[in-house]
Amino acid sequence: MPLPFYVSPEQMVQDKAEYARKGIAKGKSIIAMEYEDGIILTAENPSTSLNKISEIYDRIAFAGVGKYSEFENLRKVGIRYADMKGYLYSREDVTAKSLGNAYSQAISTIFTQEIKPLEVEILVVEVGDDKSSNAIYHISFDGTITDYKGFVVLGGQSERIKVFLQEHYKENLPLVDALRLCRDALSRTGIETPGHEINLEVAILDRRRKGRKFKRLSREEIRALLGEAQGPK
Amino acid sequence: MFRGGDSELFFRNQYFGSSFFDFLKIEYPHLLPDFSAYLKECQPDSLKSELHGTTILALNYADGSIIAGDRMATEGYQVASRRIEKVFKADEHSAIAIAGAAGPCLEIAKLFQTELEHYEKIEGEELAVEGKANKLAQMIRMNLPAALQGLVVIPIFVGYDTKRREGRIFKYDITGGRYEEDDYYATGSGGKDARAVLKRLFRKGMSLEEAVKVAMEALIEAADEDRGTAGPDLIRGIYPTVKTVTEKGIDDVDEPMIKSICEEIIARRKEK
Numbered sequence: 001m002p003l004p005f006y007v008s009p010e011q012m013v014q015d016k017a018e019y020a021r022k023g024i025a026k027g028k029s030i031i032a033m034e035y036e037d038g039i040i041l042t043a044e045n046p047s048t049s050l051n052k053i054s055e056i057y058d059r060i061a062f063a064g065v066g067k068y069s070e071f072e073n074l075r076k077v078g079i080r081y082a083d084m085k086g087y088l089y090s091r092e093d094v095t096a097k098s099l100g101n102a103y104s105q106a107i108s109t110i111f112t113q114e115i116k117p118l119e120v121e122i123l124v125v126e127v128g129d130d131k132s133s134n135a136i137y138h139i140s141f142d143g144t145i146t147d148y149k150g151f152v153v154l155g156g157q158s159e160r161i162k163v164f165l166q167e168h169y170k171e172n173l174p175l176v177d178a179l180r181l182c183r184d185a186l187s188r189t190g191i192e193t194p195g196h197e198i199n200l201e202v203a204i205l206d207r208r209r210k211g212r213k214f215k216r217l218s219r220e221e222i223r224a225l226l227g228e229a230q231g232p233k
Numbered sequence: 234m235f236r237g238g239d240s241e242l243f244f245r246n247q248y249f250g251s252s253f254f255d256f257l258k259i260e261y262p263h264l265l266p267d268f269s270a271y272l273k274e275c276q277p278d279s280l281k282s283e284l285h286g287t288t289i290l291a292l293n294y295a296d297g298s299i300i301a302g303d304r305m306a307t308e309g310y311q312v313a314s315r316r317i318e319k320v321f322k323a324d325e326h327s328a329i330a331i332a333g334a335a336g337p338c339l340e341i342a343k344l345f346q347t348e349l350e351h352y353e354k355i356e357g358e359e360l361a362v363e364g365k366a367n368k369l370a371q372m373i374r375m376n377l378p379a380a381l382q383g384l385v386v387i388p389i390f391v392g393y394d395t396k397r398r399e400g401r402i403f404k405y406d407i408t409g410g411r412y413e414e415d416d417y418y419a420t421g422s423g424g425k426d427a428r429a430v431l432k433r434l435f436r437k438g439m440s441l442e443e444a445v446k447v448a449m450e451a452l453i454e455a456a457d458e459d460r461g462t463a464g465p466d467l468i469r470g471i472y473p474t475v476k477t478v479t480e481k482g483i484d485d486v487d488e489p490m491i492k493s494i495c496e497e498i499i500a501r502r503k504e505k
Binding site for chain 1: 249351
């Protein structure tokens, strides 16, 4: 059996990271933002059926960018993890912190042990009873987990959007203003021609809702909120 | 907590479908309700006398269906609880009421709720009413060995069909047989008495208040004839549970309304 070529660990990690970043850079961006009554998740998504944002549990939502099949799989294991925990213990025991850590562990294991790393970045967000207990966790392709306050951007054009949001974001925005701000930020990616309407996928975790806080906004609701005319599809 | 840590939980699983029940069956069979130890020890029929001391019922009205149940749990000749809940919201458009041995009943209700929510989240849409009813039938079938030895679980399932825009009522037998009823149904130890009342008083297209009146008449009659069913407890202020299943979702009928209807019925019975 021939010996495999020696590759230094630094080199290997670097190569994998570069590969994953390239994959993610192709994807469109997602913004998670705290607003008056909870957290709003906004993604640019031309598809109406292949979602990037989804419900995990009562207070927890998931969003992913990058390779659809990979984050879709992560989404499903997350739901199984959460439902399992809620069934075994109680509904309050399912937290974004433990789920985020489980994701972090799993993704980091894949990054170090598998030849191909996951080409995804994901968000796990949880709405709390008040603003101070909201949680936003960002988990990158190598399993690094970071928590954020206010807002977070992930995906290909995230830097440009982040700069825009840093200038314009205010705390405790009403839903309409938060949605407008996200729309403006997402259309600032420089690819679109002026006047081009981007297709948004929007979901909110609204702490005023009873039981399950997650609500996906339909295209009509988004249009109504943004005060746009019912244009042709 | 989980076998071999969280990352293994994430990616070593064999199951990739959208059913929580099957997920447990394949990955964590020890977490499913399992009464095999009990089955080995217990003589067949030894518990039959304790069975489903309950009356649960469902009927259609103008906006959908209502589903109701009494509040008493019994242990032989003793009262085990006066405030137990036998009617549960299953998801946004369906509810179940369960008669039978309390432990397995509550376990199946919880598993069924998780199952529906799990499917909805994984697939991104709710099961059809028929699909939910079939899923419940599978769970009841799983319970058959225990049911044969006395741990019976008999539910009534009510779902609002958003396509047909009507409430639909399903009854079950212990083998998981599933039968759709047209307008109303009642089961449990007082089921027969309640059904007789429903048969006499049911009309199509009743208002909510009329429907609750019919349901209370049936429950009070059942409580009168059946020692396993409790009527409204006016002294302690405990009233039967009634939920509505409509296009808008599952709602509790306000207690003051149930209370005044019960008082009215009892007052009328006194006069006789």
